[in-house]
Amino acid sequence: MAFSSESYRDTWVEINTENIKYNIREVRKLHAEDVAVMAVVKADGYGHGAAATAVAAAEAGASYFGVALLEEALELREAGIDLPILVLGRTRPQDAPVAARHDIRLTVFQEEWLKEASRYTAGDPLLIHMKVDTGMGRLGLINDEEIISFLNAVTRIPSIEMEGMYTHFATADELETTYFEQQYARFSRVVALVQQMGNAPQLIHCGNSAAAMRFPERCFNMVRFGISMYGLTPAADITGHLPFTLKEAFTLHSRLTQVKEVPPGTSISYGATYTSTGNEWIGTVPIGYADGWLRAHADNQGEVLAGGYRVPIVGRICMDQMMVRLPHEFPVDTAVTLIGSQKEETISVTEVASRLGTITYEVPCTISKRVPRVYTPENRFEP
Numbered sequence: 396m397a398f399s400s401e402s403y404r405d406t407w408v409e410i411n412t413e414n415i416k417y418n419i420r421e422v423r424k425l426h427a428e429d430v431a432v433m434a435v436v437k438a439d440g441y442g443h444g445a446a447a448t449a450v451a452a453a454e455a456g457a458s459y460f461g462v463a464l465l466e467e468a469l470e471l472r473e474a475g476i477d478l479p480i481l482v483l484g485r486t487r488p489q490d491a492p493v494a495a496r497h498d499i500r501l502t503v504f505q506e507e508w509l510k511e512a513s514r515y516t517a518g519d520p521l522l523i524h525m526k527v528d529t530g531m532g533r534l535g536l537i538n539d540e541e542i543i544s545f546l547n548a549v550t551r552i553p554s555i556e557m558e559g560m561y562t563h564f565a566t567a568d569e570l571e572t573t574y575f576e577q578q579y580a581r582f583s584r585v586v587a588l589v590q591q592m593g594n595a596p597q598l599i600h601c602g603n604s605a606a607a608m609r610f611p612e613r614c615f616n617m618v619r620f621g622i623s624m625y626g627l628t629p630a631a632d633i634t635g636h637l638p639f640t641l642k643e644a645f646t647l648h649s650r651l652t653q654v655k656e657v658p659p660g661t662s663i664s665y666g667a668t669y670t671s672t673g674n675e676w677i678g679t680v681p682i683g684y685a686d687g688w689l690r691a692h693a694d695n696q697g698e699v700l701a702g703g704y705r706v707p708i709v710g711r712i713c714m715d716q717m718m719v720r721l722p723h724e725f726p727v728d729t730a731v732t733l734i735g736s737q738k739e740e741t742i743s744v745t746e747v748a749s750r751l752g753t754i755t756y757e758v759p760c761t762i763s764k765r766v767p768r769v770y771t772p773e774n775r776f777e778p
């Protein structure tokens with residue numbers, strides 16, 4: 396029985412779709428017109444919502460989508476998205492017919508896989524992208540003999556067509572480029588080998604966000620633009636070296652559910668680890684670690700915005716709630732911004748990532764499905 400999908404809670408994520416479009420348009424400008432932009436929307440659009448961000452990306456010029464799993468590709472098809480989609484992870488060979496039926500491209504790098512899949516794919520043709528491991532050490536064919544043998548096997552199977560080939564960089568987001576150059580050189584040699592064999596596929600790609608922005612001349616004819624389509628830097632070190640200023644799309648908000656003045660010596664939250672030193676105004680915020688707002692925020696002196704001020708989180712973060720210390724009394728329902736702006740103050744995803752000692756990628760991905768996502772074409776939120 397389906398109940399309404401209305402949200403009844405005052406904690407929500409706001410996604411600025413105009414900023415997503417801006418980031419896509421900016422990366423488009425760095426590349427020739429015949430270079431396709433694949434919008435990578437795996438992991439539910441890095442926590443931003445896959446279908447809604449895919450639509451925004453397509454409106455801004457993305458013409459291809461990347462996901463990690465076949466499920467994620469099917470979700471886009473169910474949402475009515477009919478542009479090409481590539482599954483970047485390994486799909487089981489017995490699931491190839493599902494991909495073929497829904498016109499979903501698969502990543503393949505095992506000759507054995509081709510043989511297995513050919514037993515199933517009798518109906519619709521299956522389009523594949525051959526993955527080459529040039530130094531990431533994760534997925535892909537490694538040496539020339541393997542690659543030649545793989546290409547010969549593809550040629551023998553009429554129901555499988557190689558639409559693309561690609562590799563993935565391990566260090567495109569680092570200032571030191573020696574390893575990146577080695578991977579690029581290796582991939583270029585493999586591309587030449589494939590061309591010599593007369594098997595050159597239509598799409599050749601290697602650039603993730605970092606490479607697409609920093610090395611546009613090394614991206615062949617498609618880029619796989621993930622983290623930066625959401626306005627997030629691939630790595631803090633290279634932010635100042637990017638050719639345009641990214642605009643973050645993800646903001647996180649809530650509202651105070653209780654505000655009280657406590658006398659000195661009052662302890663707050665589990666373990667009574669925080670105790671007020673004077674009369675203090677304490678606000679309760681209905682977000683906790685079950686929402687992906689991890690306890691580590693409090694352990695690392697996390698702050699949020701309320702009434703335009705930066706206010707500290709006090710005491711341990713609970714499963715569904717946490718407390719903050721306010722500079723003075725605020726009304727119940729006052730907006731709290733955990734990520735985003737209020738008046739002159741901004742707490743960016745980048746700041747939150749550095750607070751947690753992690754990368755930008757983890758922050759929106761970690762905010763759980765329990766927090767509803769709201770889509771707006773501009774920063775509609777006014778505290």
Ligand SMILES: *Cc1c(COP(=O)(O)O)cnc(C)c1O
Pocket residue numbers: 435437483563602603604605619620621622623629
């Ligand atoms: C996730 C992923 C990308 C996108 O990387 P970003 O750094 O987010 O741009 C590209 N290619 C592959 C194979 C991936 O798994």
